Amino acid sequence: MRDAVPVFDRLLEIADLFQRDMARAFDGTALTPARTHLLWVLHHGGPSTQHALADALEVTPRNVTGLVDALETSGFLTREPHPTDRRATLVTLTVQGERAMTAMTAEREQLAADLVAGFADAEVAALRDGLDRVAARLRELIAADADRRASAERRPA
Amino acid sequence: MRDAVPVFDRLLEIADLFQRDMARAFDGTALTPARTHLLWVLHHGGPSTQHALADALEVTPRNVTGLVDALETSGFLTREPHPTDRRATLVTLTVQGERAMTAMTAEREQLAADLVAGFADAEVAALRDGLDRVAARLRELIAADADRRASAERRPA
DNA sequence: TATTGTTATACTCTATAACTATA
DNA sequence: TATAGTTATAGAGTATAACAATA
Numbered sequence A, B: 001m002r003d004a005v006p007v008f009d010r011l012l013e014i015a016d017l018f019q020r021d022m023a024r025a026f027d028g029t030a031l032t033p034a035r036t037h038l039l040w041v042l043h044h045g046g047p048s049t050q051h052a053l054a055d056a057l058e059v060t061p062r063n064v065t066g067l068v069d070a071l072e073t074s075g076f077l078t079r080e081p082h083p084t085d086r087r088a089t090l091v092t093l094t095v096q097g098e099r100a101m102t103a104m105t106a107e108r109e110q111l112a113a114d115l116v117a118g119f120a121d122a123e124v125a126a127l128r129d130g131l132d133r134v135a136a137r138l139r140e141l142i143a144a145d146a147d148r149r150a151s152a153e154r155r156p157a
Numbered sequence C: 001t002a003t004t005g006t007t008a009t010a011c012t013c014t015a016t017a018a019c020t021a022t023a
Numbered sequence D: 001t002a003t004a005g006t007t008a009t010a011g012a013g014t015a016t017a018a019c020a021a022t023a
Helices: A004-025 A033-045 A050-057 A061-073 A095-115 A121-154 B004-025 B033-045 B050-057 B061-073 B095-115 B121-154
Strands: A077-081 A089-093 B077-081 B089-093
Touching: A004 A033, A004 B004, A004 B095, A004 B121, A033 A050, A033 A061, A033 A089, A033 A095, A050 A061, A050 A089, A061 A077, A089 A095, A095 B004, A095 B121, A121 B004, A121 B095, A121 B121, B004 B033, B033 B050, B033 B061, B033 B089, B033 B095, B050 B061, B050 B089, B061 B077, B089 B095
Parallel strands: none
Antiparallel strands: A077 A089, B077 B089
């Protein structure tokens, strides 16, 4: 297990680099990470209510109001009345919003290819396998931790 | 290159999981990611001026003022006059701050070991190698991108 | 003149709580 | 009574600009 900590450190470094890279990519546009995430969900899930978006983004409905406000103002999406539920709003990507997400998909694929340029196919497959296992393990650990916290909360009450 | 996008997606997912895990770990403490990062830099670099911290964190001096304010209030560090430069402040970890960083180091090593539990040594080494190469590539791409932007800025001026 | 840290101001992301309009 | 979205309020993280004290 001599290499466990270096693997961990590299993963943290890559996470940090991704974050910085994305933040930089938004410079000069009206987009930010949170707003882009919302557009991405909309692009893949189609027109949605704000409540559905809040669930998908794991964020409060109030938060979605703010994000949708900003994206509506900058022309990436529109709010339309829900056809059957007059309480609800249907959020829909505009042409500009769709174009932005299409461009982002292309950039994403380009970056993915660039990251493993120079790898043999078998090396990429091995890396994929290793990452799949690490991600699964991490999900498990987080779930176990959440359980532990939940029962610790139930105890003192 | 069939696996390039899945590798990319896994890396993004792991980055996201790390972020959520850390945010959760701070619940109930006075610590947050940004404040913890500052303590970590202090733990590894020893007593520093706020300016040095701003450089290390790649953040504005004004931002450091706020982080140090909060950490001073919660007892993780102290501000002391710089021995030779009366403009500057020396920020130093308290015993509580050192203890928090020691605990964090142990948790980090535990998590790193857990992530690759069940991997053969050679598999961990291969994963480490793959991640090293991906991280190096990502750093290159970001640097190239920064260069491109810098010259694009010089042009229209 | 340049540097260190601060006050002033502002924007983004996030949260909770209270409220309105509808189901 | 419950749900969808909003207003009100607050705190964290970040930034720029102007300014004081010191180098």
